[in-house]
Amino acid sequence: MxxxxxxxxxxxxxxxxxxxxxxxxxxxxxxxxxxxxxxxxxxxxxxxxxxxxxxxxxxxxxxxxxxxxxxxxxxxxxxxxxxxxxxxxxxxxxxxxxxxxxxxxxxxxxxxxxxxxxxxxxxxxxxxxxxxxxxxxxxxxxxxxxxxxxxxxxxxxxxxxxxxxxxxxxxxxxxxxxxxxxxxxxxxxxxxxxxxxxxxxxxxxxxxxxxxxxxxxxxxxxxxxxxxxxxxxxxxxxxxxxxxxxxxxTHYPVELEDEIAVIRQEAQLSAVVPDVLLEILARFTRALRNSPAVNQASGVSARFSIAGAETIAAAARHRATVCGEDAVARLVDVQTATDVLRGKVEFEPGEEGREGQILEHLLRTSMAQAARTHFGGLNFSPLVEAFDGATTITTGEHVTAEHFLAELPELEASNLYDEIVERLDADASAGHRAGAIELALEGLYLAQELSKETADGQTIYG
Missing domain, CATH: 3.40.50.300 (P-loop containing nucleotide triphosphate hydrolases)
Known part of the structure; x- marks a missing residue:
């Protein structure tokens, strides 16, 4: 002024x-x-x-x-x-x-x-x-x-x-x-x-x-x-x-990039949230807007994805405080958003009791789309073969990035981990690196290349 x-x-x-x-x-x-x-x-x-x-x-x-x-x-x-x-x-x-x-x-x-x-x-x-x-x-x-x-x-x-x-x-x-x-x-x-x-x-x-x-x-x-x-x-x-x-x-953003830009602009983030996680949230929001199970006359507000991004950042900040690491959001934090956002979506009357299943399904679909978009063409055979039936990798809300990275199996004559990180334009910090590899593992699970068990806030890939 x-x-x-x-x-x-x-x-x-x-x-x-x-x-x-x-x-x-x-x-x-x-x-x-x-x-x-x-x-x-x-x-x-x-x-x-x-x-x-x-x-x-x-x-x-x-x-x-x-x-x-x-x-x-x-x-x-x-x-x-x-x-x-x-x-x-x-x-x-x-x-x-x-x-x-x-x-x-x-x-x-x-x-x-x-x-x-x-x-x-x-x-x-x-x-x-x-x-x-x-x-x-x-x-x-x-x-x-x-x-x-x-x-x-x-x-x-x-x-x-x-x-x-x-x-x-x-x-x-x-x-x-x-x-x-x-x-x-x-x-x-x-x-x-x-x-x-x-x-x-x-x-x-x-x-x-x-x-x-x-x-x-x-x-x-x-x-x-x-x-x-x-x-x-x-x-x-x-x-x-x-x-x-x-x-x-008026209308909701037509292009995915505009949806991500709105989230980045409006969300008050208490931790670093990589772009790929905002992309998953944007895809998730758009999937809800196209779902026949959701009341489209009510709409799915941009505040849904904005609140989701803030919740993801809060989960990362919570883990950083408890575990003593940098506050960088990872894929494990995305699940926390669906737990608190259910009330921001109006479902059709016939879907009563299935709200959680619908949200879980659309979130998995959004993760799979993001994984295919960024990792298409990568050869994941060395990583899949490293799981020999006994090898497992544990991640979760209270598993630090350093601990997760230390558990990764060594891949002989392969720089696959570096290629995964490069595909997401992530920096070399442990939080960004762990987040990128977590998305790759989730993509392999959704493609039925790996198994996954979830319990007590922990996820085990095998």
């Missing part, structure tokens, strides 16, 4: 050559400037480059209010919050103005009186763009007073007439004048409350207790909604839906 301009009066603002723009002009000009300069206006938004973002950019250039429709965990709220970066960093307002009025255009009675009294000495303050984005979760208990405003009984008690505009206590939308108002989960808003927004979005005025205040509000209304909410909890009323200039459908 830079410091605000050193301009404190209306006269100084005029002398600076400042040009007043409407909110939509400001958003459009800044968006076009970024596009012309080759800058990314939407940092951190992965997988929307060719679908959602072009639609949103066209809507902003057209000056439309926008509603984003999509299942949970598709990045709708993050995308709405990114809109604030398209505003000017600092914008002038009348100092003390309740509705952030521009010094060139006061709209309330109080500000007009101050402008007439102070003239060119009208005090000017500067508002940062972060303060021009207002977000409201549309809960059923939201009232018209919360969004639009109501008569303030304290001001009436002070002696003002009931019809005096100065008795009005303004709600969230008027207070966001010259800014962006984001309503999350719009269908949860009671229908009678949605009606109160009709004038704001079309005529740009507000009505409070029968008084029509002709305030030329300059706000951009954006909203998010889950399509299933139209039948389960509520709906967007038709007149309000008609007033949104653009209805944009």
């Amino acid at each position: 830079t410091t605000s301009p050193e301009i404190n009066t209306l006269a100084e603002l005029r002398a600076s050559g400042h040009v007043q723009k409407s909110l939509r002009e400001e958003l459009r000009d800044n968006l076009l400037a970024k596009l012309a300069a080759g800058e990314d206006p939407w940092p951190g938004m992965h997988g929307f480059e060719n679908t959602v973002l072009p639609q949103l950019e066209r809507a902003l250039i057209a000056g439309h209010d926008v509603v984003l429709l999509g299942e949970r965990g598709q990045g709708k709220t993050r995308l709405l919050r990114t809109l604030a970066t398209l505003l000017d960093e600092w914008t002038p307002v009348i100092d003390g103005s309740e509705l952030h009025e521009h010094p060139y255009e006061p709209i309330t009675v109080e500000s007009q009186r101050r402008a007439a009294t102070d003239g060119e000495n009208l005090p000017v303050a500067w508002l940062h763009r972060d303060e021009r984005y207002v977000e409201k979760l549309s809960t059923p208990d939201t009232s018209v007073a919360d969004l639009i405003g109501d008569v303030d009984p304290m001001r009436v008690a002070e002696g003002r007439r009931l019809g005096d505009p100065e008795t009005i206590h303004f709600g969230l939308v008027p207070r966001a004048n010259r800014g962006i108002v984001a309503l999350n989960e719009l269908p949860d808003l009671a229908e009678r409350i949605q009606v109160a927004l009709l004038n704001v979005m079309e005529e740009r005025d507000i009505q409070v207790r029968g008084y029509v205040l002709r305030l030329p509000l300059d706000v951009l209304m954006v909203a998010s909604a889950n399509p299933e909410d139209y039948t389960n909890r509520g709906r967007i009323i038709t007149p309000l839906k008609d007033r949104f200039g653009a209805e944009i459908r």
Whole structure:
């Protein structure tokens, strides 16, 4: 954040050559400037480059209010919050103005009186763009007073007439004048409350207790909604839906790389998690989204894989603390994620009692896909032949990487272990090396080349 301009009066603002723009002009000009300069206006938004973002950019250039429709965990709220970066960093307002009025255009009675009294000495303050984005979760208990405003009984008690505009206590939308108002989960808003927004979005005025205040509000209304909410909890009323200039459908990442990028970006990891484990989580999440056993109307949120990555990192940190090694996640930690993520997936009614089996099956499938992708073409014969019926390798939640590596059978005239590590671009540390070889052993087990027994948090390959 830079410091605000050193301009404190209306006269100084005029002398600076400042040009007043409407909110939509400001958003459009800044968006076009970024596009012309080759800058990314939407940092951190992965997988929307060719679908959602072009639609949103066209809507902003057209000056439309926008509603984003999509299942949970598709990045709708993050995308709405990114809109604030398209505003000017600092914008002038009348100092003390309740509705952030521009010094060139006061709209309330109080500000007009101050402008007439102070003239060119009208005090000017500067508002940062972060303060021009207002977000409201549309809960059923939201009232018209919360969004639009109501008569303030304290001001009436002070002696003002009931019809005096100065008795009005303004709600969230008027207070966001010259800014962006984001309503999350719009269908949860009671229908009678949605009606109160009709004038704001079309005529740009507000009505409070029968008084029509002709305030030329300059706000951009954006909203998010889950399509299933139209039948389960509520709906967007038709007149309000008609007033949104653009209805944009969001989606989960189409490419595996975008799914991995979202996990890496959003997860708060307490240990090192190799890329291949994030890939397995991403494949696991995508398999759930395609499974007929999962309720796809509910969706499988990106938060599923993000929480999974954080759980895997926590398991690695736990082992590192107990066993005294570097905190590097390995394949043995992936299993811990399924134990705590079951509640984040909605299964079809006919699958009751089989939830654990479904998760286990899809996780094994994801591991097998990752192993085939990275180890395809490697000759594992020396490793398979080393298991002569008596040789076994033990790994598990409390088996250190050094102990696991020490148990590996020696492979004469073969550098297979090094090739396995190279295929995953892993470094030479014990944790990364052990994790890579564990994935190879699991791949051999899933290909029915090795056997595996699991009990008490330990896995024995033989």
